[in-house]
Amino acid sequence: MLNGKKVALVTGGTSGIGLAAVNALHEAGVTVYETSRREARLENAVHLPGDVTDEAAMARVAGEVLAREGQIDILVCCAGFGISGAVEYTELAAAKKQLDVNFFGVVNAVKAVLPHMRERGAGRVVVVSSVAGAIAIPFQTYYSASKAALNAYVAALRNELRPYGVTATAVMPGDIATGFTDAREKSPLGDNVYGGRIGKSVARMEHDERTGMDPRVAGAYIRKMALRKSVPPSSSIGLSYKALVMLTRLLPARLVNLVVYMLYAK
Numbered sequence: 001m002l003n004g005k006k007v008a009l010v011t012g013g014t015s016g017i018g019l020a021a022v023n024a025l026h027e028a029g030v031t032v033y034e035t036s037r038r039e040a041r042l043e044n045a046v047h048l049p050g051d052v053t054d055e056a057a058m059a060r061v062a063g064e065v066l067a068r069e070g071q072i073d074i075l076v077c078c079a080g081f082g083i084s085g086a087v088e089y090t091e092l093a094a095a096k097k098q099l100d101v102n103f104f105g106v107v108n109a110v111k112a113v114l115p116h117m118r119e120r121g122a123g124r125v126v127v128v129s130s131v132a133g134a135i136a137i138p139f140q141t142y143y144s145a146s147k148a149a150l151n152a153y154v155a156a157l158r159n160e161l162r163p164y165g166v167t168a169t170a171v172m173p174g175d176i177a178t179g180f181t182d183a184r185e186k187s188p189l190g191d192n193v194y195g196g197r198i199g200k201s202v203a204r205m206e207h208d209e210r211t212g213m214d215p216r217v218a219g220a221y222i223r224k225m226a227l228r229k230s231v232p233p234s235s236s237i238g239l240s241y242k243a244l245v246m247l248t249r250l251l252p253a254r255l256v257n258l259v260v261y262m263l264y265a266k
Contacts, residue, residue, distance in 0.1 A: 009072050085186065125154075126225050129151050138261070
């Protein structure tokens with residue numbers, strides 16, 4: 001640590017899990033920079049405007065942090081959003097946007113900090129994935145696909161970086177009570193064809209989210225993953241979600257898929 005304190009860059013840290021992560025890192029004595037498209041004044045971080053879908057913008061943000069601090073010890077990738085609807089009726093542009101923000105937004109941020117971390121021989125990348133990446137949710141197919149892609153990306157990235165002292169981990173939250181729910185881009189197209197199952201499925205998910213975990217719990221967990229000595233390739237937040245993800249690995253895939261159908265697609 002060049003200045004005696006760790007320095008973190010957080011994407012999507014103006015609200016929800018991202019803001020909770022910003023505050024938790026600040027409480028731990030970390031110097032925090034945050035980047036997102038919207039203008040913001042944050043009490044516990046320096047805001048730098050930047051769009052994660054813009055590779056040049058992420059390089060510029062990382063460069064500014066390095067110019068000010070001389071180091072980036074931690075990258076936390078929180079930027080993301082969700083869409084819902086039937087695959088058959090989802091416009092390709094909407095599906096691409098989902099992957100562009102949730103997956104390639106992480107890719108752009110990681111590429112921006114990786115040369116510095118590799119050359120220093122130290123760094124931690126924390127990527128916010130989702131339990132939906134391990135348990136694919138019908139009518140939120142592209143969201144699940146984006147998060148599953150992140151889990152695979154982090155697992156492979158860890159082995160690429162292993163000789164250089166840089167580690168990465170995917171954090172998989174479950175239902176969290178944040179503005180993510182209201183920001184979801186919902187398409188009801190085809191709901192009549194699908195017997196009302198699209199609306200029913202999304203309504204159930206939104207109820208679970210609104211009554212879900214306090215984002216501060218997720219923020220504290222992200223802080224732990226950012227600061228602890230070693231981290232797993234992926235982990236879930238909370239005992240119930242850890243058990244749920246473990247069951248999906250132990251039980252036959254056909255049975256897991258049937259249970260998901262009964263909960264979110266019947």
